[in-house]
Amino acid sequence: MLLDGKVALVTGASRGIGAATARLFARHGARVAVNYNRSEDAAREVVRLVEKEGGIAVAVGADVTERGQAEAMVRAVERTLGPVDVLVANAGMRVHMAPFVGYPWEELEAKLTGEAKAVFFVVQAVVPSMIERRAGSIVVVSSGLSRHPGDGFCAHSAAKAALDALVRAMAHELGPQGIRVNTVAPGLTLTDATAFLPEPAKEAAARRTPLRRNAVPEDVAGAILVLAADTARHVTGAYLPVDGGTVMP
Numbered sequence: 519m520l521l522d523g524k525v526a527l528v529t530g531a532s533r534g535i536g537a538a539t540a541r542l543f544a545r546h547g548a549r550v551a552v553n554y555n556r557s558e559d560a561a562r563e564v565v566r567l568v569e570k571e572g573g574i575a576v577a578v579g580a581d582v583t584e585r586g587q588a589e590a591m592v593r594a595v596e597r598t599l600g601p602v603d604v605l606v607a608n609a610g611m612r613v614h615m616a617p618f619v620g621y622p623w624e625e626l627e628a629k630l631t632g633e634a635k636a637v638f639f640v641v642q643a644v645v646p647s648m649i650e651r652r653a654g655s656i657v658v659v660s661s662g663l664s665r666h667p668g669d670g671f672c673a674h675s676a677a678k679a680a681l682d683a684l685v686r687a688m689a690h691e692l693g694p695q696g697i698r699v700n701t702v703a704p705g706l707t708l709t710d711a712t713a714f715l716p717e718p719a720k721e722a723a724a725r726r727t728p729l730r731r732n733a734v735p736e737d738v739a740g741a742i743l744v745l746a747a748d749t750a751r752h753v754t755g756a757y758l759p760v761d762g763g764t765v766m767p
């Protein structure tokens with residue numbers, strides 16, 4: 519029970535890594551806010567599964583790239599569950615994959631601002647209460663592509679690298695207030711976001727990892743839990759790859 523008595527907010531928790539994180543957190547005793555944007559039914563199903571296991575969860579709708587919605591979501595969570603102890607900024611923006619030469623600037627700009635807004639607004643909404651209580655843990659979900667490029671992923675790499683820098687800046691400034699901020703960087707994880715990849719590409723990626731398989735959402739959720747919980751109480755500004763050992767920093 520690594521999060522007993524804590525309130526956790528997981529953005530983009532209706533599906534994939536966020537949904538697995540919300541469920542794992544609830545199993546570890548957290549009262550969990552399951553954020554969704556478009557997939558309300560899927561978020562309600564996550565809540566139902568948590569409750570079936572005896573946990574406490576609520577679904578909260580918000581487009582986290584909209585400051586007003588992110589703030590309203592945090593206030594609603596505070597009213598229903600209490601102040602947020604743990605924030606997982608996981609919601610990821612759609613990416614247009616294409617070679618750098620000829621890459622549309624509008625797509626790069628949308629990805630850069632979308633990923634940044636999805637973290638910036640929700641973190642700014644939760645930190646005042648964390649500062650008051652001099653405690654809090656924030657985990658941002660980046661990508662292995664933030665440090666290691668992949669064909670067609672220039673926008674994704676640039677946007678996630680900006681998040682990594684933001685995490686270091688936040689860890690630096692918020693550490694003295696008792697708040698930890700860390701990054702989890704998944705490798706290829708089998709979710710809706712990667713369902714478009716042909717099987718041979720996924721198999722080749724799995725062969726490149728020392729552990730010889732691609733991640734499932736629960737693998738990433740486990741690493742998020744470790745950083746989110748007080749077990750990692752002296753860890754901040756860290757970048758944790760969750761990629762089966764593909765990259766060894």
Ligand SMILES: NC(=O)c1ccc[n+]([C@@H]2O[C@H](COP(=O)([O-])OP(=O)(O)OC[C@H]3O[C@@H](n4cnc5c(N)ncnc54)[C@H](OP(=O)(O)O)[C@@H]3O)[C@@H](O)[C@H]2O)c1
Pocket residue numbers: 529530531532533534535536553554555556557558580581582583608609610611659660661662703704705706707708709710711712
């Ligand atoms: N899968 C991978 O291989 C992989 C690798 C590296 C990093 N990542 C990162 O891991 C995170 C989760 O990815 P995933 O693969 O689990 O994605 P996914 O299965 O496609 O799910 C995406 C989630 O993000 C939510 N979301 C999207 N836009 C949102 C917005 N504006 N406001 C609130 N929620 C929003 C979606 O909510 P709705 O459906 O309700 O709209 C959904 O719950 C992302 O940050 C992604 O970049 C994934």
